[in-house]
Each structure stands twice: as structure tokens, then as C-alpha cells.
Amino acid sequence: MIENVIPYGNRVLVRKLDNKTDRVGNIIIPDATGDKPFYAEVVAVGKGAYNFNFHQFIPMSTKVGDIVVLPKAGPAAVKIDGKEYLTIEEHYLLLNIVK
Secondary structure, eight states, X not given: XXXXXXXXXXEXXXXXXXXXXXXXXXXXXXXXXXXXXXXXXXXXXXXXXXXXXXXXXXXXXXXXXXXXXXXSSSOEEEEETTEEEEEEEGGGOOEEEOO
């Protein structure tokens, strides 16, 4: 039950989406380095980072359902109910794709 999962602090829980392959006509261009960032859908967000000076949480700018771009290195993989998810701190996200 992903509804019962709340990441700590300023972390987000994401589900990796299938990346589109770069093409030129009918020719697929492989990624030589394998270090391309990838797309993911946000499935849960934490309360935000805690500001000890003002004794309050800094609100998250990422919301559930957002499509984000993450770097290959950095996210931690977790399995919940047999499905693979990734968790990462919000400030490591590269982009938020606005619909």
C-alpha cells in the first residue's frame, strides 16, 4: 500500500518511467555512457526539510503526480509490495515537467 508510505524530511518517492529512446529516422542511437538522466513519477513526498532556526518545516515544491527528471546516480532503490521505487532528496531533482 503506497498510500501508507511517507518519506522522511525533504525526500520524495518516485516510480521510474520508461525513457524514450533517441532516434534518427529508423536508427536507434544508443547512449554510450549510460549516464543519461531518467524520468519518474512522484508517488509520495515528505513534510519538507526542518528549519531549526524557525522551528518549522520548509514546504516541498514537488507534489504527488509530478513528472520529474532524476540523475542516474543518487537515488536509493526500495521495494514496496514487490514493486521497485526510488527515493531521493528533493534538491537533487533536475527538472519538474509541467503539463
